[in-house]
Amino acid sequence: MSGLFTLAEQLQGLNRTLDTRRQELVPRSKLRAGLETYVGEFRKARRLDETATQRLFQGRSLVGVDGSVNQFGGNYPYTIQLFKALAKSTQRDKHNESDVEIVSLFSPLIGDDHRAVRRFMEEKREELRVAPQEDRELERDLAESTAYGMLIEQRMVEMEIDVAMDAIRRFDPYLVMMDGGFSRLKGKGGEKWDELADLAELKGTILVGVIEEVGSYRLKSRLLPEEHLLEGFIRGHDREILFGTLDEGEWLKTSLENPIKNDFYTVFTRLADQPQAGACDFLRSQAEHADDIIDFLYTITPHKSRGIPLWLDLVDAEARLTKKQIDLIVRSNLDLAHIETFLRPQRERRDF
Amino acid sequence: MQIVGQTTQLEAWVASRTRPFSINEILIIEDSGHRDPKAEVVETRTFNRYIPLASEQHNLVDDSVLRGLRQVGFDIEDEEIHLAKLRLLEELATPVRVGSRVRVPQFSEVESLLIKRRPKDGLTLGVIQGTREVAEGMPPDLQDVALLFDKEDGVQRQDGVPFVFDYRSMDQYPHIGIFGGSGSGKSFGTRVLLEEIMKQRVPAVVFDPHFEMTFDNEFPGLPDHYRESYKKKFVLLVAGTDIGIDFVDLTADDIVSLLRASSGSITDAMETAIKSMHKKGDSYLSYSTRMANLAEALDNEAEIREQARDLAMLPVDERERVHTLSKLLKEYKDKVGGFSGTLRSVMRRMYRLEMEGVFTNAGTKLVEEAFMKRQLVVIRGSMYFLNVFAFYVVRKLYRKRREYRDSIQKGRPIEEAFPPFVIITDEAHNFAPKGDIPAPAKGVLKEIAQEGRKYGVFLVFATQRPALLDDTITAQLSTKMVFRTVRSVDIAVIKEETDITPEEANRLPYLSSGTAFISSAITGRTTSVRIRVSKTTSPHFKNPFEELEEAFAEQDSKLWEALEGQLPIDAFNLNAYLTEIGRKVGRPVTYDELEHALDDFADQGKLVREDTPFGSRYKKV
Structure with missing residues (x-):
């Protein structure tokens, strides 16, 4: 038990440090003034009434896109990845369908998948350099494992982009909400992402990436000219700077001329009661729609929620595979002998 | 519709995105390995996975959010999932196949x-x-x-689909119980059952302690093709007037139970006295005279014994009396305990019954006549009175029927034909209470419960308290109509005595009025039935408070009509109008009443009250 007391003391120490640092924080109004000077203007989103929403969508639909990846098993290579990507439209197509769903399985235990990992490793040899190990085999496993991790990410992104494109073709939506920012999609999706962006522009479908938690230092770098504004922040992460800085329904409309990210147009939002800010990514070509879209997103975000538009929350819930579902499907389709031999991690056997 | 989740050989869950399930509906599971079994919905649920229960984690979504989404084509209410628990009508050897399609049957498949x-x-x-x-x-x-x-x-x-009770199978599965609390629709259900019994022209006798079983008021608002008159199919008899107990038919034991039922209790001495003094074939007069004489003899015992020693000394007209009294003394004194008070108590009790008209030689003649016309007989009287009568009437009719059947069976000369019949009573637990509580009719009712079907005599017992009804009888009720029941002891009895499932038992306290579970050995299962509208209504169908309002409104409007012609009316001269108004209303109207009424009408705004130097003056508005 004494160990816990030691930990408690150390936590209290951390708390004191944070307290001291935060006392140096500049008043909120000054920080807001700084953001207005260097980043953009504060806007107040409005909740759209029925007619305004109709005018915006012109009868077209809304699509939300999300994906989930789940692991079953233990350490590489004794593992299975299960993917599910879902694009869900608020309206049905002529076949009375409203969903585009892709699922897939990925595991180093499958010959083809393993070869794909090896190939990927060859391509990214430089990035994947690992510390030399005594056991050469182990060294290779470690590298493969890292490659595998990256491939998983890439697969997931590709699938999300695939369902999004399919949904645009099938439902001709006015707006497609992606779960998460565009950087990840572009970074991992490469050419596929460009295809999606082209398709969206062509079809007049607006793409928006809804970011739940901002995770960059963009604002800090902008505020550098007036460094005193940054005093009191621990690291000066965007998340820290924006916490409590926006009012509910308020958003920071960044300047188009001086964008936060090079490839996209990003704005910072607070769509719900939670003081935590989020962000939205738009294609640069669609930046002029930001005002309308933010108003709409604000409209469909519950006041008491974590600040995610309800539709995306629903898609998220549906895209997720639960632990129970995964267990059920794996166990009813793989022989117990295989599961025990390859997949069951030792830690599952813990008694306590 | 599809079978989901885990199944057993008897139960399964079925889910549908589009179709809500109704409780008690029958569905067919397309499981060819089990020859498409049929199942009944015993529990239903609907949930919306997007609208969880509001809690700290899940706030109910703002309405404006849903409106916004509805505009772009998504209605959260469409995301319902309907689930139902199915119970198979027949048990299978192995569990139902999960994933089987489920469908609504064609009528012919479940007919x-x-x-x-x-x-x-x-x-x-x-x-x-x-x-x-x-x-x-x-x-x-x-x-x-x-x-x-x-x-x-x-x-x-x-x-x-209509629920048609197969009353003709009652020879195999006799007797019906109707259970339910007040307001559960039990009376309504009983009425419908009686209407149908009349329609089939089955002779029946109804004991009606609530004065509600008449069938000449038509139910309001019925379409023409559905209306039906029962006026010629039933007769209403008043206990003590139209029917009575023929004293000659009674045994000593009968008299004991009659007096016990009518007066609550009698002493052992009284019982002995009643029994020892009764002679077969006694009329009320002969029996009560004998008793009165003995009482008199006991009071004057010494004198009578003295006189009896030498009868010849007495005047002629006295001899007869003394002879009789002394004979009575000799014969009965020891048996009745020698105390005239006992006899007088018995006589008081008998006298009261006699005054109430219990003992008339009307007997059950009118009932028998009605039976011969295949009519339904309603016998009315207070609860206590009916208890006294039921025993007599039921026994007499039952005997007649039994003798007739026996004579056919045993090849004896055929007695007068007597039809099979049904005995119906509400508050049945008063006629045949559980345990040691005595009730005059209990014995014969128990006998009918056990043997009645042989003779074509059937019981329909309605009660709010099945737990208080005699066990033997409850066990013999092959069909039970169970309406809303709240008391747990009653539910326990119902559970024990019917094949009602636990789910159904849980619904009992919440059944809507007029819905009943009919558990019958004839159908072999429990059916949930919404009782049809009755074609007639009870005479006190009207809410008593509405009746009060209506009666007074009528009175008011009559008075108003009479007043209106006389306006303006001067208050100082009210007496002058009384005669004329009284004539128009059709009854004398007093000064006070008129004054009061004028003020009331003025308050209601029908009149204007104007103050003049001579007092108030009431004018038209």
């Missing part, structure tokens, strides 16, 4: 299950719940035979 008799040969009591869709392929003779009633919307069309 034999739902319909045991056609409406013209059975008692059409109501509509089987959960059969709306199945009913679509029904032949015409099953349609429009059981209209429903709804407090808000009045008479409704029949929305399902």
